[in-house]
Amino acid sequence: MDSRRKDRREARLKEEIEKYRASNPKITEQFANLKRKLYTVSAQEWESIPEIGDYSLRNKKKRFESFVPVPDTLLEKARQEKEHVTALDPKSRAASGTETPWSQTPVTDLTAVGEGRGTVLSLKLDRLSDSVSGLTVVDPKGYLTDLKSMKITSDAEISDIKKARLLLKSVTQTNPKHPPGWIAAARLEEVxxxxxxxxxxxxxxxxxxxKSEDVWLEACRLANPDEAKAVIAxxxxTIPNSVKLWMQAAKLEHDDLNRSRVLRKGLEHIPDSVRLWKAVVELANEEDARLLLHRAVECCPLHIELWLALARLETYDNAKKVLNKAREKLxxxxxxxxxxxxxxxxxxxTSMVGKIIERGIRALQREGLAIDREAWMREAEAAERAGSVATCQAIIRNTIGIGVEEEDRKRTWVADAEECKKRGSIETARAIYAHALTVFLTKKSIWLKAAQLEKSHGTRESLDALLRKAVTYRPQAEVLWLMGAKEKWLAGDVPAARAILQEAYAAIPNSEEIWLAAFKLEFENNEPERARMLLAKARERGGTEKVWMKSAIVxxxxxxxxxxxxxxxxxxxxxASFFKLWLMLGQLEERLGHLEKAKEAYxxxxxxxxxxxxLWLSRANLEEKMVGLSKARAVLTMGRKKNPQNPELWLAAVRAELRHGNKKEADILMAKALQECPNSGILWAASIEMVPRPQRKTKSMDALKxxxxxxxxIAAVAKLFWHDRKVDKARNWLNRAVTLAPDIGDFWALYYKFELQHGTEENQKDVLKRCEAAEPKHGEKWQPISKAVENSHQSIEAILKKVVVALGKEESAAENNKH
Structure with a gap:
């Protein structure tokens, strides 16, 4: 029935809505027939329809044109606001509830309040004076400072203090034997x-x-200086066994003699207090301290610090006796x-040191004490800092292997040594490596790590001794022989280096690395004939492509x-597949002016x-030299097809366009390059330098993202800071660049040039020293200068200075091009 009614109800409602809509049509429906006729309107008629203006704006302007003068009441109010107030607002005082109602409050003059301040100050001084002795406890010098730091107490705070006072009064009355209640009540009054x-x-x-220590200490703190001693006495x-009270009593004394007397008096009551013994020993001279410590170890035989302090003060023989007694007790x-x-x-x-540590560990293990390897390593580092190197080595030797699985030993020990090295515990690290090398005699990696440690922190003699030992156990490790020879060469002992390399060759007869090292030694020391002979022998014995390349270089x-x-x-x-030989052949023909032959070689x-x-870059440069940009462009395009996503080829193409003044084409190429190689640092660095100066900051932000x-x-951003004269930031960023890529000489040259302009002589020397240590080999400007025939035997310092000059010339040329 309900469903039938529902259908009838809905049908009736629908009919009513339709009737309503028929009698009240919408505006859109009223104009529907007219809208349909709009298609008959021609284009000319549409255009001839006049524009309706914006009448609203015109009306707004009219509305604001009327002028109304400012009422006098407003001007009067402004005048009153600028006046100085000379009376308190009675309403505010009534609101606080501390004065009479509003109608009865007289108008108070501020001048009278100012005069009253003197009376208030005198009252405060009276309150702070000492009523017992009649002497003031106010420090006249510090009083003004104290006044400045005083907090003005508000009405709310005063009411809080009153509540707290009532509460604490209740606490002290209901439970008078509760010390914290009295302390809190006293502190509240102090506040x-x-x-x-x-x-x-x-x-x-x-x-x-x-019997409460804390109450007496609080009483001492609150008492005035003259009475404090009497209070603590x-x-x-009352509590003669309180260490805290005796320590406080000693603190109140002004000279060491009286302090010592108080502490000794305390020790009569509490002979087993370690704190009192330590305090009294600190105040005594060496002889008295020794006597006191003898008594202290009798009274506190289970305290290790007292035994050790006594042993340090005693003579060698007596110290041994003291330590033996200590060992019995502990x-x-x-x-x-x-x-x-x-x-x-x-x-x-020193011969006894190892035996003592070994015996000690055995004795401790017998006592059931677990040997904590980490704790013993910390003790070894502490011994090193104290200058006891033999003790440090003995501890490491006897504890480093405890609790380490056999298969994890090498990895764990190397990690331990590296950690010690980071913390500056060089002797501990050296001891760990020494022990590791007794277990792993033939592990090249450990020998190398130990050699690196000696190189950075040891002497030349210690490094030489270690490397000699290393090649005895690992004669097949080329790197150890080469390291030894290089160290001798750096020390200026060329014959010794030569002898090491001869030994190395005897140990590893067909090692090309050793042949090349021997060649480099002779070549760098201006012995070209010896170098040629060595390379000729190496070629006879079937040397690799490197040997032929070095021969051609000589x-x-x-x-x-x-x-x-x-x-x-x-x-x-x-x-035929070794590109460096083709490159050298092409460069040889170019030097001789045979450009066609060079082209054939490339x-x-x-x-x-x-x-x-x-090879692609050399070929493109040659074409640019011979024919012009169009041919070079074709070569670079071919190179990019053969080697997609290569930033160097893209950069070469961009630079070629810039050299010929085609800025627009260069920008288009750079955009394409960054699309293809979005994470290429050299492209981003070049794009930062290409954009106008105002846009460089934004570009560098994109590059860093x-x-x-x-x-x-990073070097490009450093240049921006440099140009903006932000010297410290530029220095930080250049330092970051050379740290990230110490092998690239261009960054060192840039850094050195910066220090020459803005740094001290010390900074310049530091950069030079770091560059020599890094021995850079690569870099767009560095390589052509370092590999030039005339610079083949130049030092790193000389090459660095030449690169700096080249950078200066490049910058001035770039500036001229802009102008």
Whole structure:
């Protein structure tokens, strides 16, 4: 029935809505027939319809044109606001509830209030004076300072103090034997500024709770300086076994003699207090301290610090007796054994040190004490800091292997040594490596780590001894021989370096690395004939492509062009896929002016090694030199097709366009390059330098988002700071660049140039020293200068200075191009 009614109801409602809509049509429906006719309107008629203006704006303007003068009431109010107020507002006082109602309040003049301040100050001074002795406790010098720091108490705070006072009064009356109640009540009065009331309260507290240390200490703190001693004297008389009270009594004395007397008096009552013994020993001279410590160890035989302090003050023989007694009393204390070892070392008995530590560990293990390896390592580091190297080594030797699985030993020990090195515990790290090398005699990695440690923190002699030992156990490790030879060479001992390399060759007969090291030694020390002989032998024995390349380099330096070409041709017959030989051949022809032959060499090289970017770049540069930009552009495009996503080829193309003044084409190429290689630092760095100066900051932000840790981008940002004269920021960013890429010489040159302009002589020397240590090999400006024939035997310092000059010339050329 309900569903039938529902259908009828809905049908009726629908009918009513339709009737209503028929009688009241919408506006859109009323104009529907007219809208349909709009399609007959022509385009000309549409255009001839006049524009309706914006009448609303015109009306608004009219509305604001009327002018109404400012009423006098407003001007009067402004005048009153600027006046100085000379009377208190009675309403505000009535609101606080502290005065009479509003109608009865007289108008108070502020001048009268100012005069009253003097009376208030005198009242405060009276309150702070001491009523017992009649002497003032106000410090006249510090009083003004105290007044400045005083907080003005509001009405709310006063009411809070009153409530707290009532509450604490209730606490002290209901439970007078509760010390914290009296302390809190006294402190409340102190906060409220009623020092005398505070003293009276704490005095009552002392009477009610005579056995509470805290109450006596509070009474001492609140008492005036003259009475403090008397208060604490009462306290120690009441509680003679309180260490805290005796220490406080000693603090109140002004000279060491009286302090010592008080502390000794305290020790009569509490002979087993370690704190009192320590305090009295600190105040005594050496002889008295020794006597006191003898008594102290009798009274407190289980306290290790007292035994060790006594041992330090005694003579060698007596110290041994003291430590033996200490060992009897404290059989589970490792510090005694370590002190004994240090004692022996200090007296020259280094042979005993290891035995003592070994015996100590066995004794501790017998006592059931677990040997904590980490704790013993910390003790070793502490011994090193104290100058006891033999003790440190003995501890490491005997404890480093405890609790370490056999298969984890190497990894764990190397990690331990590295951690010690970071913390500056060099002797501990050295001891760990020494022990590791007794277990892993033939592990090259450990020998290398130990050698690195000696190189950075040891002497040349210690490094040489270690490397000699290393090659005895690992004669097949080329790197150890080469390291030893290099160290000798750096020390200026070329014959010794030569001898090491001969030994190395005898140990590893067919090692190319050793041949090349021997060649480098002779070549760098201006012995070209010896170098040639070595390389000739290496070639006879079937040397690799590197040997042929080095041979050609020697001939190039000596000026034997025919011999150089011959070696390169022979090398290429054997190693056609080694791009450096093709590159050298092309460069040789270019130097001689045979550009067509150079082109042929590069083309042949690209057939064999199409992935060699230096060959593509050299080929493009040659085409640019011979024909012009169009041919170079074609070569670079071909190179990009063969080697997609290569930033160096993109950068070369951009720079080629810039060299010929095609800024627009360069920008288009750069945009494409960044699309293809979005994370390339060299491209982002170049794009920062290409944009106008105002846009560089934004560009550098984009670059840092894409490649935050790229040294090229960091160097480009450093240049921005440099140009903006932000010297410290520029220095930080340049330092970051050379830290990230120490092998790139261009950054060192940039850093050095910056320090020459803005840094001190010390900064310049520091950069130079760091650059020499880094021995950079790469860099767009660095490589052409360092590899030039005339610079082949130049020092890193000389090359660095030449690169700085080249950077200066480049900058001035760039400025001229802009103008």
């Amino acid at each position: 409220a500024g009623k020092i005398q009331a505070a003293r009276q309260l704490i005095q009552k507290g002392c009477e009610e709770c005579p 009462k306290g120690v008389k 059989s589970k204390e490792p510090a005694i054994w370590i002190t004994a070892a240090k004692l022996e070392e200090a007296n020259g008995n 001939e190039r330096e000596l000026g034997n062009l025919d011999e150089e070409r011959k070696l390169l041709d022979e090398g290429l017959k054997r190693y 083309d042949s090289g690209l057939k064999h090694c199409s992935n060699s970017i230096p 894409k490649c935050d840790h790229d040294p090229h981008v």
